Amino acid sequence: MSIRLPGRDRAPLDLPPVFTLVRVAEDVRAHDHAIAIAAEAGAATLVWTDRNDVAEFAVILEPAEPLTRARASFFIGMAALLDTLAMRAPPEKPLTVDWPGAVLMDGGLLGGGRLAWPDDAVEDEPPAWVIFSAMVRVALLDVAEPGLAPAATGMVEEGFDEVDVGDLLAAFARHLMVHVDSWQERGLKGVVSEYLGYLATGRERDRRGIDVSGDLVFEGVMGKIGDRIPLLPALTEAAWLDRSSGAPRLGGGL
Numbered sequence: 001m002s003i004r005l006p007g008r009d010r011a012p013l014d015l016p017p018v019f020t021l022v023r024v025a026e027d028v029r030a031h032d033h034a035i036a037i038a039a040e041a042g043a044a045t046l047v048w049t050d051r052n053d054v055a056e057f058a059v060i061l062e063p064a065e066p067l068t069r070a071r072a073s074f075f076i077g078m079a080a081l082l083d084t085l086a087m088r089a090p091p092e093k094p095l096t097v098d099w100p101g102a103v104l105m106d107g108g109l110l111g112g113g114r115l116a117w118p119d120d121a122v123e124d125e126p127p128a129w130v131i132f133s134a135m136v137r138v139a140l141l142d143v144a145e146p147g148l149a150p151a152a153t154g155m156v157e158e159g160f161d162e163v164d165v166g167d168l169l170a171a172f173a174r175h176l177m178v179h180v181d182s183w184q185e186r187g188l189k190g191v192v193s194e195y196l197g198y199l200a201t202g203r204e205r206d207r208r209g210i211d212v213s214g215d216l217v218f219e220g221v222m223g224k225i226g227d228r229i230p231l232l233p234a235l236t237e238a239a240w241l242d243r244s245s246g247a248p249r250l251g252g253g254l
Contacts, residue, residue: 013166013169013170014167014170015046015169015170015173016173016174016177018044018177019044019045019046019059019173020041020044020045020046021046021048022037022041022045022046022047022048023047023048023050024047024048024049024050025049025050026049026050026051026052028049029049029056029246030047030048030049030056030057030058030133031058031114031116031131031133033047033049033058034047034058034059034060034116034131034133035116035131037060038060038118038128038129038131039128039129041060042060042062042129043060043061043062043129044059044060044061045059045060046058046059046060046169046173047059047060048169052138052141053137053138053139053141053247054111054135054136054137054138054247054248055111055134055135055136055137055138055165055168055169056133056134056135057133057134057169057172058131058132058133058134059077059131059132059133059173059176060129060130060131061073061076061129061130061131061132061180062128062129062130063126063127063130064126065126066123066124066125066126067117067121067122067123067124067125067126067127068123068124068212068213069212069213069214070117070126070127070130071115071117071130071213071214071231071232071235072188072210072212072213072214072231073115073130073132073183074100074101074113074114074115074132074214074231074235075188075191075192075195075210075214076132076176076179076180076183076191077113077115077132077134077176078097078100078101078113078132078195079175079179079191079194079195080172080175080176080178080179081103081113081134081136081172081175082095082097082103082194082195082198083175083194084168084171084172084175085103085105085110085136087171088155088160088161088168088171089105089155089158089160090158090159090160093105093106093158093159094106094107095198096198096199096200097195097198097199097200098200098240099199099201099216099229099234100216100231100234100235101113101114101234101235101238101240102239102240103136103240104153104200105153105158106153106158108151108152108153108157108158109137109151109152109153109240109248109249110136110137110153110154110155110158110248111134111135111136111137111240111248112134112135112238112240112241112248113132113133113134114132114133114134114235114238114241115130115131115132115133115235116130116131116133117129117130117131134172135241135247135248136155136168136248137152137153137154137155137247137248138154138155138156138163138165139154139155139156139157139163140152140153140154140156140157140250151249151250151251152248152249152250152251179191179194188210188212192209192210195210196208196209196210199216201216206218206219207219211228213231214231214232215228215229215230215231216228216229216231217229
């Protein structure tokens with residue numbers, strides 16, 4: 001098992017041509033930098049933080065839908081992230097999502113995704129941009145013994161054969177393009193179905209769906225919408241993220 005972290009003299013990543021890569025130092029959060037440059041950089045700019053412990057990146061999107069619906073692009077990013085991990089993870093290890101953006105492997109917190117949009121965006125108008133950002137823990141480098149952080153895990157701890165951060169990022173970009181194309185051609189239904197296949201709610205036997213505003217809904221009596229879990233408050237909280245360390249949380253209690 002090994003970790004490959006691309007050096008600065010490595011050849012450019014194998015990204016689809018539409019993407020522009022912006023690489024920043026380890027003390028710069030990809031999420032924050034993408035927000036800072038979004039107005040000028042434009043769509044398909046991929047910001048990558050160069051750090052050893054976490055694969056951290058953010059992508060700028062420019063949806064044409066009003067903000068209230070554009071937030072559903074969060075699920076496009078999540079589906080791309082989950083597909084990227086699923087293709088590289090040991091098949092016997094379950095990969096799941098805690099609503100809406102915490103990614104777990106075999107019950108341990110591996111990482112997560114979140115969404116940002118301009119502070120002055122209006123709900124019924126298209127935002128100038130939205131940003132999907134993600135973090136995936138490479139390894140528990142700051143934990144002396146994995147047992148000291150039983151609620152957390154990393155790709156190395158879960159037995160990924162090889163962790164190539166650059167390859168992970170390039171694969172995410174390719175999966176993202178597939179899901180964006182699907183959304184544009186067939187609407188959000190296919191992407192949502194992909195996401196819901198990973199979602200653990202404790203109510204997997206219930207019929208679940210995502211409405212046009214991104215809320216998680218459960219089918220009630222006679223096919224009517226029953227319980228609803230709003231997306232917006234959960235996106236704002238991003239409970240999987242330890243904001244002090246800038247990494248996925250080590251403790252439990254999502």
